[in-house]
Every structure is written in C-alpha cells, then in structure tokens.
Amino acid sequence: MTVGQEEQDVRSSFATPGEVELIERTLAGETEAFYELIRPHERSVYMTAFSVLRNSAEAEDIAQEAFLKAFRHLAKFRRESKFATWLLQITVNEARMRIRKQHRDLYDSGVAQEEEKDTEYEPVEFGDWREIPSEALERKEIREVLAKALASLPEKYREVIVLRDVRQLGTAETAEILRVGEGTVKTRLVRARLQLRDLVAPYTTARGLFSGHFFRRGRKPWF
Amino acid sequence: MVLSCSEIRRELSNYIDNDISPEMREALETHLAHCRHCTAIVDGTRNVILLIADDRTFPLPLGFSERLHARLRRDLEVR
Numbered sequence: 001m002t003v004g005q006e007e008q009d010v011r012s013s014f015a016t017p018g019e020v021e022l023i024e025r026t027l028a029g030e031t032e033a034f035y036e037l038i039r040p041h042e043r044s045v046y047m048t049a050f051s052v053l054r055n056s057a058e059a060e061d062i063a064q065e066a067f068l069k070a071f072r073h074l075a076k077f078r079r080e081s082k083f084a085t086w087l088l089q090i091t092v093n094e095a096r097m098r099i100r101k102q103h104r105d106l107y108d109s110g111v112a113q114e115e116e117k118d119t120e121y122e123p124v125e126f127g128d129w130r131e132i133p134s135e136a137l138e139r140k141e142i143r144e145v146l147a148k149a150l151a152s153l154p155e156k157y158r159e160v161i162v163l164r165d166v167r168q169l170g171t172a173e174t175a176e177i178l179r180v181g182e183g184t185v186k187t188r189l190v191r192a193r194l195q196l197r198d199l200v201a202p203y204t205t206a207r208g209l210f211s212g213h214f215f216r217r218g219r220k221p222w223f
Numbered sequence: 224m225v226l227s228c229s230e231i232r233r234e235l236s237n238y239i240d241n242d243i244s245p246e247m248r249e250a251l252e253t254h255l256a257h258c259r260h261c262t263a264i265v266d267g268t269r270n271v272i273l274l275i276a277d278d279r280t281f282p283l284p285l286g287f288s289e290r291l292h293a294r295l296r297r298d299l300e301v302r
Contacts, residue, residue, distance in 0.1 A: 031295075031296075031299050031300075034295070034299075035292060035295065039288075042283065042287065042288060042291065043278070043283055046283055046284075046287065047281055050281070056284055060284055060287060060290070060291075063287075063291065064290075064291055064294045064295075067291065067295060068294075068295065068298055068299075071295070071299060121232070123232065123264050142274070143279065143280055146271075146274055146275060146280050146281075147280075147281070150275070150281075161275070165272050165275050165276055166275050166276060166280075166281060168276060186236060186237070189236050190232075190233070190235060190236035193235075193236060193239075193268050193271065193272065194232065194235070194264070194268065196268075196271050196275070197264065197267045197268045197270075197271045200267075200271050200274070201267045201271075204267075204270070
C-alpha cells in the first residue's frame, strides 16, 4: 500500500480529517497539536479510567498516563481502529495494570473473569418513578447515589455501562475497547442497567424524597 | 407472540436501545400495556440511563484539564 492510499484509508475510516491533520502535526513535532487532538476525549478517558479504578484521584493519574502513552506511541497508531477507540484501549490497559500492581485484583478479578452465567437477574419491585431525571440531578444527593451505585457494580459491569451509557459509545466500539464480543457487551449491559436501576430507584420513588413532580405512567415527555 | 416477564427483561436493553425487530417491539409493548411491574422496570431503567448520561452526574474533577496539560508539558518537553 502506498503512503497516499494509507492516508486515504485514514481519512475515510478511522480518523476525522481534523484528527489526521493533528496527528501529522504532532508527529512533526508540534506538541500543541496533540493537546487539541485529545481535548474532545478528556472526559471519556477519565471516565473509562474511573470505571476500572473507582477513585477520582487515581483515575485522573491514569488518564494522564494514558495520554502520555498515546503521545509516545502515536507513530504506532496504525489506524486499525478509530483514534478514540485506540486511546480508550490504552486507558483500560493502564487502569487494569494499576489495579494489578496494587493487588486489588484479589478482590475484583474473580468477578471480572467470571463466566457470564445464564441466570436471570430478578429486578426489585419499586413504585413508579416520580421525578424528572434532569431535575433529580439538581439534588446533590441523587448524584452521590448514582456515584455510589456505579462504584458498587462489579468491574465488568462498570466498564460496559460507562462506555455504553455514560459516554454513549456503540456496542461494537465498546466490545473493541474491552476486547470482548458484542454479545458479552449486551449481556453485561442489561445486567448493569437493571442493577443500577435497583440501586437508584428507591431514592426517586420513596415518599418525601421527590419534589412533587409526578407524571402519569407511560407519559415521559423528556424521553 | 406472547412474552413472559422474564423474556421482557432479557430484551429490555435492546428495546431501550431500539435494537429489536418490529414484531418483538409490538409484543413487548403489548406486554407493557398490561404489566405495571415491567413498565416500572423499563421506565426506571430508562431514567437511570438518562441520569448517568448527563455530564453533571460524573463531572471531570475541577482543574482536570489544567493539570493534564501541565503534566504533558512537563513530561513531553524533557523527552
């Protein structure tokens, strides 16, 4: 393949024209171009690290490490995947390595490596949801509940729900980042979502906790 | 097609993501029209997804970008 063809492939499939230009400028020695290249990905990289580590300070440190590693290996980015996918693969690797170094895998890897069992997850029964989600977020309490609920999920569920629902990536991209099959992503996602709903719903349906907004079941103007 | 509550839960994610056939959607919505329990689960799950997708839920730590750029500057300029 000629250089020209390779560039054409990059432009058509794996990086936006803007990204290609920024990658080339970075590789030519213009460090500032790298800052511009990574700016749209800061939140995704941080949240991906957080999904593995469950700790804000460590997630920030790993995010910095991941960006540094991406910079140092940018010439090796062969455009076999999207730039964002490649960046998040690096982040997941760095975060998992940090976990292993800290020997916390004694606690978590058993869960992470556990085969997907085909057992049903039985959701808990709660009343109807009585608060508009966007208004619920005005309450600090609900944000804390969400953070704790996410942190309480097993690592394999945290990773999937952060990529799919927090960062809103597709199933195929999530599978590529986590190096698992798309079926595994879907299985983990449904369980993660149901467990998260079970953990959060009591705070939105219990009497006295909501601010009086009530919508008829089945009528959700915000969705 | 008549679906049980457990079948609804298996398809719930695909339903929310609009990743199901029209036949399955119809069967699911027929079930939901009569099952308060499954409707509460679907509504609650949708709402949780809305909440966690909101940038206010998991904000970047204050000063994240500044510290990142300072670190990159420091490490990249000494290479």
